[in-house]
Amino acid sequence: MSTSSQQSHSHTRVEIGCPSCGTRLQNGKMLEGRDEAQLSHFQCEECLHYCLALVFQSQLGVSQVVMVTDLNFEDVVRLRDSAPITPDDVLNLHQMLNHKNSALLFAMKQKKKAVEK
Numbered sequence: 001m002s003t004s005s006q007q008s009h010s011h012t013r014v015e016i017g018c019p020s021c022g023t024r025l026q027n028g029k030m031l032e033g034r035d036e037a038q039l040s041h042f043q044c045e046e047c048l049h050y051c052l053a054l055v056f057q058s059q060l061g062v063s064q065v066v067m068v069t070d071l072n073f074e075d076v077v078r079l080r081d082s083a084p085i086t087p088d089d090v091l092n093l094h095q096m097l098n099h100k101n102s103a104l105l106f107a108m109k110q111k112k113k114a115v116e117k
């Protein structure tokens with residue numbers, strides 16, 4: 001056994017790598033912390049991407065989920081405090097995108113017709 005035991009006395013320390021460049025993330029700011037799960041915000045020192053890391057403990061050991069985000073720490077805190085996004089919001093966005101797509105398709109068809117003439 002040569003794995004470096006990182007089990008500190010008080011707090012579980014887990015090495016979290018940047019999903020973008022693999023650099024070890026440090027100096028995370030804790031957003032939410034309970035005994036079994038901690039959500040922290042990091043900024044990668046190497047590529048400067050923001051990352052959200054969820055570290056949780058289960059019977060199988062410590063697991064982590066890390067994702068790159070474009071939200072800085074203040075944005076995350078603000079969004080967490082504001083009202084959650086409703087399904088209607090998602091639906092509206094979806095419909096908006098669909099409309100945009102159909103308008104684009106229509107424009108392309110018109111252009112194609114014009115070219116065929």
Ligand SMILES: [Zn+2]
Binds near residue numbers: 019022023044045048
């Ligand atoms: Zn990075």
